Amino acid sequence: MSQSLRPRRSVLYMPGSNARAQEKAKTLAADGLILDLEDAVAPNAKAEARDIVCRNAAEGGYGKREIIIRVNGLDTPWGREDVIAAAKAGPDAILLPKVESAAQVHELEALMTENGAPESTKIWCMMETPLGILKAEEIAASSPRVDCFVMGTSDLVKDLRAHHTAMRLPVITSLGLCLLAGRAYGLTVLDGVSLDLADEDGFRASCVQGLELGFDGKTLIHPKQLAPTNEVFAPSEEEVEYSRRVIEAFEQAEKEGKGVVLVDGKLVENLHVELAKAKVALAEAIAEMAA
């Protein structure tokens, strides 16, 4: 679980050129929204998309949902102008695609600062190229503004010359390396998108796999993916109830001078209490989000 107390179970991409989707997003049960200026926008629509996205981010109206602007890479014809406009709009985060070094993060950060991005605007990094994955630790450690890794499994599968398979064995090493680096530096780590909108069982299975691997949430491409994702990445009522009992039992044990206790026949130590507290905190943050 990330150190962030903001629920990031479901983070939905939408093309920056699609004003209708950005309006609809104000009513959707997404924890975060990625307003995309990169791959979902055709070159001839980039400038208009930038205007739409930055106007929407500045105006708000998205409630407690986090707003993230995905800019084009700084080595493209659009990247710098995207960052300058996004910095002024002040979203919760700017998402940089295809990050491969700390130097790229520093370049983005300098441009954000020069253009008045508030301290609260974080940097999110797309992890989606072989070099980027190999540099995951360097990127995670590059700046306190870096707050989240987002797996870009479509680009990664392409670059690895791998195949999209149900249980994602071809990308498992890459997912694991980013999780290791993200966890080591206290970042949120979000799983990549599932492209097959027709396969509901397969989608749910990939959410469960992502949760079991340790991801905080998943990036999505369509509103129909929100409900199963929110459900899988939220602690269940039973988990929350058990977690509360773990916390209580351990507090009681400590008062009695003991460092371990049995709850429902299972050994509970301090590390289990930490996990239990994180689950309860996440459940409370989710409830607060829905209020």
Ligand SMILES: CC(C)(COP(=O)(O)OP(=O)(O)OC[C@H]1O[C@@H](n2cnc3c(N)ncnc32)[C@H](O)[C@@H]1OP(=O)(O)O)[C@@H](O)C(=O)NCCC(=O)NCCSC(=O)C[C@H](O)C(=O)O
């Ligand atoms: C995939 C889509 C093009 C399908 O769109 P559409 O045909 O409009 O779908 P529906 O008719 O089923 O839509 C029903 C209503 O939902 C709204 N809608 C659809 N998608 C979204 C969305 N993403 N966000 C918000 N709202 C959405 C429609 O407007 C309909 O509303 P209404 O008019 O009221 O009925 C489309 O879903 C889409 O464009 N998805 C996002 C694609 C995208 O952003 N791709 C880029 C990011 S993925 C990526 O790049 C990952 C990474 O970099 C990597 O390498 O892995």
Ligand SMILES: [Mg+2]
């Ligand atoms: Mg990509």
